[in-house]
Amino acid sequence: MFVKKLLLLNYRNYKSLEIELSNSVNVFIGDNAQGKTNILEAIYYCGFAKSHRTSKDKELIKWNEDRSYISLKVGKERLDKTIEINILKDGKKAIRVNSIKINKIDQLIGIFNVVMFSPEDLKIVKESPGIRRKFLDMELCQLSNKYYYNLVQYNKIINERNLILKSKNVDNFMLDIYDDQLVEFGSYIIKCRLDYIEKLNLHSYDIHKEITSGKEEIKFKYTSTVKDNDNIKISFKDLLVKNRSKDIERRLTSIGPHRDDFEILINNIDAKSFGSQGQQRTSVLTIKFASLSIIKDITGEYPVLLLDDVLSELDFTRKSYILNSISGIQTIITGTGIEDISRYLNSESKVFKVNDGVVIS
Numbered sequence: 001m002f003v004k005k006l007l008l009l010n011y012r013n014y015k016s017l018e019i020e021l022s023n024s025v026n027v028f029i030g031d032n033a034q035g036k037t038n039i040l041e042a043i044y045y046c047g048f049a050k051s052h053r054t055s056k057d058k059e060l061i062k063w064n065e066d067r068s069y070i071s072l073k074v075g076k077e078r079l080d081k082t083i084e085i086n087i088l089k090d091g092k093k094a095i096r097v098n099s100i101k102i103n104k105i106d107q108l109i110g111i112f113n114v115v116m117f118s119p120e121d122l123k124i125v126k127e128s129p130g131i132r133r134k135f136l137d138m139e140l141c142q143l144s145n146k147y148y149y150n151l152v153q154y155n156k157i158i159n160e161r162n163l164i165l166k167s168k169n170v171d172n173f174m175l176d177i178y179d180d181q182l183v184e185f186g187s188y189i190i191k192c193r194l195d196y197i198e199k200l201n202l203h204s205y206d207i208h209k210e211i212t213s214g215k216e217e218i219k220f221k222y223t224s225t226v227k228d229n230d231n232i233k234i235s236f237k238d239l240l241v242k243n244r245s246k247d248i249e250r251r252l253t254s255i256g257p258h259r260d261d262f263e264i265l266i267n268n269i270d271a272k273s274f275g276s277q278g279q280q281r282t283s284v285l286t287i288k289f290a291s292l293s294i295i296k297d298i299t300g301e302y303p304v305l306l307l308d309d310v311l312s313e314l315d316f317t318r319k320s321y322i323l324n325s326i327s328g329i330q331t332i333i334t335g336t337g338i339e340d341i342s343r344y345l346n347s348e349s350k351v352f353k354v355n356d357g358v359v360i361s
Contacts, residue, residue, distance in 0.1 A: 113303035
């Protein structure tokens with residue numbers, strides 16, 4: 001899988017942009033705040049219909065314009081795809097794939113698979129459980145429309161259940177109904193997350209060993225409010241009933257995958273609390289490259305890899321691992337120069353200069 005061509009109209013600081021990419025390594029160089037990351041963001045947006053930087057689509061529209069337009073031509077083993085997205089100021093968006101209108105986001109997700117690695121990804125290790133849940137959900141959504149559907153339904157039921165918990169007179173009969181639905185959708189989510197963590201452990205072991213020259217072992221452990229992994233549905237329902245009084249008192253649902261997390265352990269030590277900055281960076285690098293392998297195993301094709309200004313943040317060992325591991329994977333890199341990576345470029349590679357919304361090959 002690779003991006004053939006990107007067209008932008010009124011996107012961020014781009015009035016108009018049309019570029020053809022190599023299916024090998026593509027490098028966008030330039031000073032900060034010139035528009036390099038905007039290109040990666042637009043490509044990422046075509047995979048998920050959302051930005052990795054903002055939840056407000058109107059921020060993607062160039063100043064004083066009414067709409068923004070993205071067109072992405074994607075080469076695939078079976079059938080090439082053209083994804084077109086119109087983003088309007090009122091928050092609506094119109095999506096077409098091969099000129100056919102897409103009515104629901106789940107019809108888009110999975111058509112174009114992408115893995116992004118940016119400096120902000122350190123948050124996966126360092127910050128709240130919500131960041132780690134979002135990582136799991138994004139990875140699983142692009143691998144399974146069924147997961148996306150269950151996640152959307154689960155979040156809808158959680159919101160409705162919480163509204164009942166916040167009412168003056170709590171309707172226990174309605175809570176019984178919502179509990180059954182939570183168990184159905186939530187159990188599926190937990191099972192999928194557990195399976196993904198198992199795959200993450202499988203693929204991460206050798207990657208992390210190689211990056212750390214055999215000095216460290218990494219392990220991921222899913223921590224759920226539902227403890228019995230062998231009987232998730234029964235355990236989930238029992239806990240909802242047991243914790244109902246507490247939920248009514250706190251006006252929030254305390255049990256379910258919306259409260260879950262996963263631990264990142266290096267040599268059996270929690271990387272979040274006790275890992276060094278270098279160990280945390282290596283953990284994220286391991287996670288991203290394991291994700292590439294998982295997607296390849298499941299879909300039969302590597303996703304597109306986006307590296308947003310990360311090479312300057314890494315030491316020689318980590319940087320070398322990345323650049324030695326991207327053969328056969330279309331990689332799009334942003335940075336301020338190419339000195340550190342020039343020897344990894346080949347005749348198929350392309351280098352672009354970015355200056356204030358203008359891109360020159």
